Amino acid sequence: MPLREKLCFLDSQGIAECGLDEKRFDVLEDRIFGVFEVAPEQVKGKMCTTSAFVVAHPGNGIEPWVGAFTNYEAIGINLALWQNIFTPFESFLHGMLTGYIGENRFNSIKGAEFIKIKMDDESDFKPGLNYTLAQMIFHEVAHLVEADLKKPAFHCLPKLEEQQGLPLIEPEASAYCEKYLHPDQDITLLEKLQNSNVVSLYATCSKAEDFAETYTAYIMSEHLNRNFTAIVDDREIFSSARHLQSEKLKGKVNTIKTILNFGKLTDSKKLQLARQHKSCTGAFSQN
Ligand SMILES: [Zn+2]
Incomplete structure (x- = not known):
């Protein structure tokens, strides 16, 4: 499954939207791919089988987490990282x-x-x-x-x-x-x-x-x-x-x-x- 389809955004109401095709998410896709390229094999494997990379809206007060969407493995990404604050x-x-x-x-x-x-x-x-x-x-x-x-x-x-x-x-x-x-x-x-x-x-x-x-x-x-x-x-x-x-x-x-x-x-x-x-x-x- 292409990385782009796994990108999701969780809004302040807790509703997730995935497969984000807006241009503003291009940079996030590039950065996640950049991490994938340098990761050891085991991490690459997990990044491939993970169902979603979810950027959380700061209103949710959510820090990076895993295991969202109950039955699926998902990796949370802090909004600050997408915007390059750190x-x-x-x-x-x-x-x-x-x-x-x-x-x-x-x-x-x-x-x-x-x-x-x-x-x-x-x-x-x-x-x-x-x-x-x-x-x-x-x-x-x-x-x-x-x-x-x-x-x-x-x-x-x-x-x-x-x-x-x-x-x-x-x-x-x-x-x-x-x-x-x-x-x-x-x-x-x-x-x-x-x-x-x-x-x-x-x-x-x-x-x-x-x-x-x-x-x-x-x-x-x-x-x-x-x-x-x-x-x-x-x-x-x-x-x-x-x-x-x-x-x-x-x-x-x-x-x-x-x-x-x-x-x-x-x-x-x-x-x-x-x-x-x-x-x-x-x-x-x-x-
Ligand atoms: Zn932890």
């Missing part, structure tokens, strides 16, 4: 590193304005590629990939309460996240993140978000070669590449590598992996 990529990364969901509200760390984001010198840059859109699509595809796994991919990894180094609290009642960060954080939070076993602040929210964030960070680093550093007064306080290669993330990163290559394995290898996964040994275990 460019350059550095400003999106800045928001991701300095913003977090505290219980009941969105917070920003104190002194966020003193933090500068710099892409690593050896990072690749492909003109015309919207890296923010790429990052969001990979994240949503990760949720679809995880849904395909018989057991949660992180079945054998530490539970959220065993997360290391970050000041997390549990919500009092049922809430969107299983864990939240304590309110009133400052820039030391990024140093704590650097020494933690989660790739981003949002990954602390739930196991599913942890999986999606790790999957995305791995692809951004290994397949797109986009690594970055957060700096305050010429001092580095966070390095995405160093973090992803750290001992604390090794188990999760190895799991992602295996899952990304799952389609290429023989049937007996797949079976073997499933068995290892069940008993929490082998490729899906922490070490």
Whole structure:
């Protein structure tokens, strides 16, 4: 099915219109195709089988999501991305590193304005590629990939309460996240993140978000070669590449590598992996 037929727009009444032939959607189609071209095979496969890429009207207050239209797999795209608001990529990364969901509200760390984001010198840059859109699509595809796994991919990894180094609290009642960060954080939070076993602040929210964030960070680093550093007064306080290669993330990163290559394995290898996964040994275990 051609990409154009999968493009949908969800208006403020929650009504979706698909197969958008208006010229103003040309740019969105080009950008999604640009992400497709650089994506690993597994992501390409998911982008092909996904029924719809839906741009949500801001009136809905909807962030990118998956699984809309109940029986169909769909990927949501924030309107801001279609309109290129989160460019350059550095400003999106800045928001991701300095913003977090505290219980009941969105917070920003104190002194966020003193933090500068710099892409690593050896990072690749492909003109015309919207890296923010790429990052969001990979994240949503990760949720679809995880849904395909018989057991949660992180079945054998530490539970959220065993997360290391970050000041997390549990919500009092049922809430969107299983864990939240304590309110009133400052820039030391990024140093704590650097020494933690989660790739981003949002990954602390739930196991599913942890999986999606790790999957995305791995692809951004290994397949797109986009690594970055957060700096305050010429001092580095966070390095995405160093973090992803750290001992604390090794188990999760190895799991992602295996899952990304799952389609290429023989049937007996797949079976073997499933068995290892069940008993929490082998490729899906922490070490
Ligand atoms: Zn998510």
